[in-house]
Amino acid sequence: MSYVDEVYSMVVEKNPAQPEFHQAVKEVLESLRVVIEQNETAYRRDALIERIVTPERQLLFRVPWVDDQGQVQVNNAFRVQFNGAIGPYKGGIRLHPSVNLGIIKFLGFEQTFKNSLTGLPIGGGKGGADFDPKGKSDREVMAFCQSFMTELYKYIGADTDVPAGDIGTGAREIGYMFGQYKRIRGVYEGVFTGKGLSYGGSLARKEATGFGLLYFTAEMLRANGIELSGKKVAVSGSGNVAIYATQKAQELGAKVITVSDSNGYISDPEGIDVALLKEVKEVKRARLTEYAAARPSAQYHEGRGVWTVKCDVALPCATQNELLIEDAKALVANGCMAVAEGANMPTTMEATEYLQANKVLFAPGKAANAGGVATSALEMSQNSERLSWSFEEVDNKLKGIMVNIFCNLDQAAKKYGMAGNYVAGANIAGFLKVAEAMTAQGVI
Numbered sequence: 408m409s410y411v412d413e414v415y416s417m418v419v420e421k422n423p424a425q426p427e428f429h430q431a432v433k434e435v436l437e438s439l440r441v442v443i444e445q446n447e448t449a450y451r452r453d454a455l456i457e458r459i460v461t462p463e464r465q466l467l468f469r470v471p472w473v474d475d476q477g478q479v480q481v482n483n484a485f486r487v488q489f490n491g492a493i494g495p496y497k498g499g500i501r502l503h504p505s506v507n508l509g510i511i512k513f514l515g516f517e518q519t520f521k522n523s524l525t526g527l528p529i530g531g532g533k534g535g536a537d538f539d540p541k542g543k544s545d546r547e548v549m550a551f552c553q554s555f556m557t558e559l560y561k562y563i564g565a566d567t568d569v570p571a572g573d574i575g576t577g578a579r580e581i582g583y584m585f586g587q588y589k590r591i592r593g594v595y596e597g598v599f600t601g602k603g604l605s606y607g608g609s610l611a612r613k614e615a616t617g618f619g620l621l622y623f624t625a626e627m628l629r630a631n632g633i634e635l636s637g638k639k640v641a642v643s644g645s646g647n648v649a650i651y652a653t654q655k656a657q658e659l660g661a662k663v664i665t666v667s668d669s670n671g672y673i674s675d676p677e678g679i680d681v682a683l684l685k686e687v688k689e690v691k692r693a694r695l696t697e698y699a700a701a702r703p704s705a706q707y708h709e710g711r712g713v714w715t716v717k718c719d720v721a722l723p724c725a726t727q728n729e730l731l732i733e734d735a736k737a738l739v740a741n742g743c744m745a746v747a748e749g750a751n752m753p754t755t756m757e758a759t760e761y762l763q764a765n766k767v768l769f770a771p772g773k774a775a776n777a778g779g780v781a782t783s784a785l786e787m788s789q790n791s792e793r794l795s796w797s798f799e800e801v802d803n804k805l806k807g808i809m810v811n812i813f814c815n816l817d818q819a820a821k822k823y824g825m826a827g828n829y830v831a832g833a834n835i836a837g838f839l840k841v842a843e844a845m846t847a848q849g850v851i
Contacts, residue, residue, distance in 0.1 A: 409440075409444070410443060410444070410447050410450065410451060410456065411436045411437070411439070411440050411443055411444075411456075414436065414456045414457055414460060415429075415432060415433055415436055417457065418432050418460050422509070422512070424509065425507075425508065425509025425512060425513075426509065427509050427510050427512075427513040427727060427728075427752070428509045428510075428512040428513040428516065430513070430752070430755075430756060431513040431516050431517055431752060432460050432516065433756070434752075434756055434759075434830070434834075435516070435520065435834050435838070436456070436460075438828070438830055438831035438834040438835065439831075439834055439835060439838055441823050441824070441825075442823065442835055442838065442839070443456060449846075450842075453846065453850065454850075455842060455845060455846065458845065459490065459519075459838075459841065459842065459845065460516070462487045462488065462489045462490075462512060462515060462516075463488050463489065463490060463491060464487070464488040464562075465485070465486075465487050465488075465508070465512075466485065466486040466487070466488075466534075466559075466562055467483070467484070467485055467508065468484050468485075468558045468559075469481055469482070469483065469484070470482045470483075470484045470536055470538065470551060470554045470555045470558070471554060472547070472550040472551045472553075472554045473550055474543075474547050474550075475544055475546065475547055480551075482536045482537050482538040482551070483506075483507075483536060483537050484534070484535070484536035484537075484538075484555055484558070484559070485506070485507075485508055485511045485534055485535055485536065486511075486532065486533075486534035486559060486562060486563075486568070486570075487508075487511050487512050487514075487515040487532060487533050487534065488515075488530075488532045488562070488568055489512070489515035489516055489518065489519050489530070489531040489532055489533070490519040490530050490531045490841060490845075491530035491531075491532075492530060492841050492844035492845045492848060493522070493523060493528055493529065493530055493840060493841060493844045494522075494527070494528035494529040494530045495529060495530060495564075495565075495566055495567055495568055495569055496529075496530045496531065496532030496567070496568035496569070497518070497522055497529035497530060497531065497532060497568075497569050497571070497600075497780060497783065497784065498514065498515055498518040498522075498531060498532040498533040498534065498570065498571065498780070499514075499533065499534070499535075499570065499571045499572055499573030499576065499601075500533075500534045500535050500536075500570045500571070500572065500573055500576045500580075500584075501514070501533070501534070501535035501536075501573040501574045501575060501576065502535060502536055502538050502539065502540055502573075502574070502575030502576050502580065503535070503537070503539060503574050503575045504537050504538075504539045505537070506535040506536055506537045507537070510535075510727075511533050511534060511535055512533075513727075513751075513752065514533040514573075514751055515531055515532050515533035516531070517531075517751055517752065517772070517773050518531040518532060518533055518773075518780070519531025519837070519841060520773050520833070520834060520837030520838060520841070521772075521773035521774070521776075521777045521780060521837065522777075522780055522784075523836075523837040523838075523840045523841050524773065524774055524777055524812050524815065524816065524833060524836060524837045525777050525780065525781040525784060525808055525812065526808065526811060526812075526815075527781060527784040527785075527808075528784075529569075529780070529784050529787075532568055532570075533573075534559070534570055535573065535575075535576075536551075536555060538551050538555075538575075539575065540575050540576075540580065541575075545579070548579060548580060548583065549583045552580055552583035552584045552587065553583060553584075553586075553587040555584065556583075556584045556587035556588050556591070557587065557591065559584075560587070560588050560591050560592060563588070563598055564596070564598055565596040565597045565598050565787070565790070565791075569597065569598060569599065569600060569783070569787060570584075570598075570599055570600075571599065571600040571601045571779075571780070571783050572601040574646075574726070576601075577601075577647075578601070578602075578603055581599055581601050581602055581603075582602070582603055582606075584599065585598070585599045585602060585606070596790070597786070597787050597790025597791060600612070600783035600784075600786040600787060601783065601786075602786070604795075607786075607789075607790050608786065609782060609783075609785060609786035609789055609795070609796070609801055610795070610796065610797065610798040610801055611782060611798050611801040611802050611805065612779075612782050612783065612786060612801075613647065613651070614651040614654070614655075614802075615651075615778045615779050615781070615782035615783075615801075615805055616647065616648045616651070616652075616749065616776050616778050616779035617647070617648045617649070617650065617651025617652035617653070617654065617655060617724070617749065617778075618651055618652075618654075618655045618778060618802065618805060618806075619775075619776065619777060619778015619779065619781065619782075619805055619806075619808075619809045620648070620652045620655075620722060620724070620747060620749045620775050620776055620778060621635075621652055621655040621656050621659060622655075622778070622805065622806045622809035622810065623747065623770060623774065623775045623777075623778070623809045623810075623812065623813055624720065624722070624745065624747040624770065624775065625659060626809065626810050626813045626814075627745065627747065627768055627770055627813055627829070628720075628745060628768070630813070630817060631768060633744065633745075635656070635659050635660065635661050635720070636659060636660030636661065637660060637661070637662075638661045638662070638719040638720050639661070639662050639664055639717070639718045639719050639720070640653075640656050640661045640662065640663045640664065640718060640719065640720045640721075640722060641663075641664060641665040641713060641714065641716050641718035641720070641721045641722070641743075642656075642663050642665055642666050642667075642679075642722045642724055642749075643665070643666070643667045643672070643713050643714075643722070643723045643724055643725045643729060643730075643750075643753070644666065644667060644668070644723075644724035644725035644726075644749070644750065645666045645667060645668045645684065645687075645688050645695060646688070646724070646725075648724040648749045648750065648776065648779075649666055649667075649722075649724040649725070649749065650681065650684055650685060650688065650689070652722055652724055652749050653666065653679050653681055653684065654681045656722075657678065657679075657681065661720070662678040663678060663679045664676060664678065664679070664716060664718065665679075665713050665716050665718070666679055666684060666695065666698075667695070667713045667725065668694060668695050670694060670695070670696075670709065670710075671695065671696075671707055671708050671709040671710055672695070672707075672708050672711075672712060672713040672716075673695050673698055673699055673705050673706070673707055673708075674705070674706050674708065674716050675702060675704055675705040675706075676704060677704035677705075680698075680702055683698055683701055683702060684698060687701075695707060714730060714734035714735075714737050714738055715734075715737045715741075716741075717741040717742070718738075718741065718743055719742070719743060719744055719745070720743065720744065720745045720746075720747070721738055721743050721745070721746045721747075722746075722747055722748075722749050723746070723748055723749060723750055723753035723754060724749030724750050724753075725750055725753060726750055726751075726753065727750065727751055727752045727753055728752065728753065728754075728755050729750070729753045729754075730746075730753050730754040730755065730758050731755055731757075731758055732755065732757045732758045732761055734758060735754070735757075735758035735759075735761040735762050736761065738762070738767070739761070739762065739765045739767060743767060744767060744768060745767060745768040745769075745770070746762055746767055746768070746769050746770070747769075747770035747775040748770060748771055748772035748775050748776060749772070749775065749776050750772060750776065751772050751776070752772060753772065754769075759771075759830065763828065763830070768827075768829070769829060769830060770829050771829065771830045771833050771834075773833050773834075773837065774812050774813070774816055774829065774833040777808075777809070777812055778805055778808070778809055781805060781808045781809070782801060782805055785801055785804055785805070812833075815832075815836045816829055816832035816833040816835075816836045817829070817832055818832075818836075819831075819832045819833075819835040819836040819839070820832030820835070822835075823835060
């Protein structure tokens with residue numbers, strides 16, 4: 408058995424019932440196989456691969472809080488500090504009923520390489536809880552967030568571990584968490600990113616993941632002789648990433664014709680009305696049926712099916728494992744030329760391999776959606792300097808980072824004989840920086 412296969416078998420054995428984590432490790436190790444085999448003697452001696460797939464620290468704790476009826480509720484919470492070789496742990500906090508340790512480990516593992524790709528000094532981490540903020544009052548959300556932070560504060564800090572938002576964790580939740588951290592620690596520091604502008608947040612942070620996705624996608628297309636302008640784009644999701652990906656795609660001359668939510672999807676041949684989408688989702692927090700009711704050109708469809716809509720470019724921006732093999736086949740049959748992941752691991756491995764085999768340009772999330780964490784790191788820099796940069800300054804830095812990420816992974820793929828395989832290129836480029844830092848710092 409090869410070293411790669413040995414390590415993967417160890418991961419499955421030691422981390423039972425964590426399929427998302429297994430999937431992430433398998434995908435990364437497979438694409439790193441050629442690099443690992445070239446350095447197998449040294450990596451085996453130092454157990455480098457075993458260490459890189461094992462979190463440095465896993466925190467599990469309960470979060471008791473009182474609901475509006477006076478009933479005590481209890482949630483399970485997690486923080487995985489996966490790898491700090493190149494900087495403080497950095498990664499969001501996900502609040503959703505589906506959250507478990509395996510999902511947080513998968514996200515933290517991916518975050519390690521994503522953060523490395525940005526070229527900024529940030530390590531990989533992730534956290535969350537099986538708490539659902541939907542349907543909760545502001546007081547209930549505050550009660551949960553304050554209890555959550557009363558435990559987590561011991562393990563985070565501006566130079567230790569800097570959480571951010573994620574699914575279910577927006578400006579409201581970050582505000583409550585930051586406030587409780589400040590109250591307990593008695594210090595005002597850049598311990599969170601995604602903060603409100605009035606207390607240390609960065610302009611362009613809200614837009615960053617969606618905007619960055621399009622900067623990356625446009626550069627990938629351009630490197631392959633294709634212009635984004637004039638293309639039809641299918642987007643899944645209707646949250647923060649999807650909304651701002653839609654906005655930037657249309658600013659760059661493309662036409663976005665779909666968005667979706669957990670109940671169904673919209674197809675709008677006239678192009679998604681971004682202002683209306685923001686009104687429905689950001690202001691009213693309503694379902695897409697309200698978008699369809701207000702937009703004569705739009706049709707609402709119940710259930711899955713967003714990837715059956717004919718498009719040139721597909722941007723999955725909803726959640727993990729949303730784009731399945733049958734979806735990949737539909738995209739290929741309809742002539743889709745590029746898929747770029749706006750969410751974390753939204754495409755199954757089987758679907759990814761099918762798209763690549765059919766010459767569809769495929770950009771993995773750890774590269775394509777790195778704009779959010781890159782701008783979070785820029786927020787950390789602003790906090791350290793006690794300065795606030797303009798929207799244009801942040802946006803220009805973001806664009807430069809995303810273009811540089813593509814160039815680095817493109818070169819890495821070519822160097823190891825896998826030109827055009829951007830999954831392998833992203834994993835190799837991210838891995839080599841982390842591996843070099845780990846080796847330099849000794850066995851820790």
